[in-house]
Amino acid sequence: MSGNAAPRAAGEGSTRTRLDRGRGALGPALELVHTGRAPTRAVLTAELGVTRATAGAVAAELEALGLIHVDARPGAAAGSQGRPSHRLELAEDGPVALAAQVHADGFRAALVGLGGRLVATAPGCETVDADPAKVLGSVVEAGAELLRETGRRCVGAGLAVPSAVAEPEGTALNPLHLAWPAGAPVREIFAERVRAAGITGPAFAANDVNLAALAEHRHGAGRGSRDLLCVATGHRGVGGALVLDGRLHMGSSGLALEVGHLTVNPEGRPCHCGSRGCLDVEADPLAFLTAAGRDPGPEVSLLQQSNDLIRNQYADPTVRTAVEALIDRLGLGLAGLVNILNPDRIILGGLHRTLLDADPERLRAVVADRSLWGQSGGVPILACTLDHNSLVGAAELAWQPVLDDPIAALAQV
Template identity: 80%
Template sequence: MTQTRTTRLERGRSALGPALELVHTGRAPTRAVLTAELGVTRATAGAVAAELEALGLITVDARPAAAAGSQGRPSHRLSVAPDGPVVLAAQIHADGFRAALVGLGGRMVATAPGCVTVPADPARIIGTVVEEGARLLRETDRRCLGAGLAVPSAVAEPDGTALNPLHLSWPAGAPVRALFTEALAAAGVPGPAGGPLAGVAGNDVNLAALAEHRHGAGRGARHLLCVATGHRGVGGALVLDGRLHSGSSGLAMEVGHLTVNPAGLPCHCGSRGCLDVEADPRAFLTAAGREPGPAGSLLHQATELIRTSYDTDPAVRAAVELLVDRLGLGLAGLVNILNPDRVVLGGLHRELLTADPGRLRAVVADRSLWGRSGSVPILPGTLDHGSLIGAAEAAWQPVLDDPLAVLG
């Protein structure tokens, strides 16, 4: 084999991961776009696309067609393989769990929710959600290439331990990644080569931000700030140049413990008036004069109350305004420090923005150094299960980095 031929093959292999990520995120819908994005020849792009198709990851349209009104040579369309492999995604939250199978492109193939009282032993609930995921794999007969878990806690690296599961009764420092990997083995979920499957675990809002950046309202942002409240508490995340910023040991962006009401409620962290207790579903329901719970999801209860009563109930409108002001105060501080080019809100915060977008943007602009001169776009998240999709993104990452190393 000539040196030129060897170099071409090496260049093609090095382009497999970037090419797959371009198709995965919808940024390369055709082979012509793929060629331009990769900066390679048409022949190399064609070979790369063919290799990814042979691996069962994408499909290449055999009969290229030009778009209406376009000129020039038509290009083959590229898309993720509809019946291709999946990853197992799992999420644990204060009101239960959800398991899902997620394909490339962030496509939810199957899902199984469960509302339970989360036990103090994390191994039990992790085992339950993995068993549900294994059941989905058996029913769909899909090949599994990875597994990811989202938890409502900062996850320290490199050990994969949940340091502050404040809204669960777990002990601090629970080894969630190790427990997840053990549960996958116990449930008989095989890895790509038939051996044991190593799970990955991360904070739920971090993973939701990654999902929004790749498949949702954050797509195309260079510096994306995501703030969200799920079933309990408030979290934040930052994506810089396409990569999640997790700090030196995975503990960055604990924005829930910004003080927005110094005379407010005591927080689990030991302070008072943090976003975590002043701008989450429980805080909203209390402000609206509703009794939180006791059964079901607080997030669902709060979301439905805004959707059904904001226009008709003065107490609900006042509660929205109160939480918008608290959230806006926290966002303004974050914008001043981080200077993102986009802010995406998830969970209950998405509903607050939708209910009164002008008020929230005005609060942030009034308190932001740059708010009046160059307003940062504040957008609602577009993914209903962002943390699950994000857990899948973490599981897909080794494949996106080097498809042949995983599937070869």
């Protein structure tokens, strides 16, 4: 018996040494798998700059934590050369984050796994009460019910709101399209409701377009971009966000990129901010329906009404003229942003995605013509690809502590 003990102990010690050496790589490794940049252990080894043995130990630890699955049988893609490698996949039955979103036409809750995958969603509510505590209590309870139904472990919760969220207080500075009071402490209220519902993990809140940009950068149309500009209009208003050098740019107090208040028509409509002709009121769904001579109906959201009108009645000259007018206003705003920010990619969401689909060449021409020396004509302008990117982005807030330090974060939940 004693003759076999020494070799086994030496092997265990060697494995432990590799894991200790690679423990600092757990978070970076998980982020690589989470964002789809390390589909195999060989790629993980190369991206981390560690030995195969260390990468193997790191992958094994992440699998033991229930976060990823390592294919037991290494394989190679057809036609590839070199040693086959173990595939790395996110655990199908792993933990989830609770994601919540509030907008002018309702709210929704979902459970989101690693990789930005929606595991479950609750039916959306179409009315938003003037009391943020009541709304956030309802959306958290919907999320708690999803957790009870699925039996999933929860790492935390994230909230997306249609307002700039001031840091470090976590207050909704200007929920212009909600009846909430300015400065409502949304993060504090959300965290209280999460705790009261018995949901484990930290709670976060941020602006919905910032979170859409974060989700698209990690999992969608912005993947691989270094300096990403996102502009979107959902149910009301226009928002923007910027990812610089791979990180969401929040500004000194969380209020950066309020692009909705760029003036694109000095003689235009009065804006909620006190100015006139801002993108917020010149390039959102209500502005489009007004330009198209349509009276908004109560049956569905303004965004859906606008999208349906463009997709189904684009041949109508009035609709086409309204599309061209909004594209010109949007293009003017984007050109100014390009001159200031010099992004390597622009992505558009909500109604702006539909406008891009309707006439991509017109929008790109306006941006190129109005940008410094026309150099921005080479900046790719793409449509967002995630259907629920603000929800996915809200979940990213809750996943971030796990990506930073998987062992410590999971120990808390």
